[in-house]
Amino acid sequence: MSYFFLLKRNMIKLTKKAAKPTKAIINKIQPSDEIKLKEDTSKLYFKTINTRILNEINIQKDALLSRKFFTNKFLIKD
Secondary structure (H helix, E strand, O other): OOHHHHHHHHHHHHHHOOOOOOHHHHHOOOHHHHHHHHHHHHHHHHHHHHHHHHHHHHHHHHHHHHHHHHHHHHOOOO
8 A cells, every 4th residue: 555545544543533522612602603613623623634634644744764774774785
């Protein structure tokens, strides 16, 4: 499997796991706050998705670089 395929698959998984509003926020809802709450939670939702995707990209990039370094440094050349 290619690096980009794995990355795309992980992005799909991460979007499914993104943050949901907590009970504390839900308990404080007033009818006038309902629209504002929707905006806040959608911003939080996308912020967590972006952070998780960036973290995943960095982790995978580090893994690729370390693997490349390891194979270059310790590869036995005939």
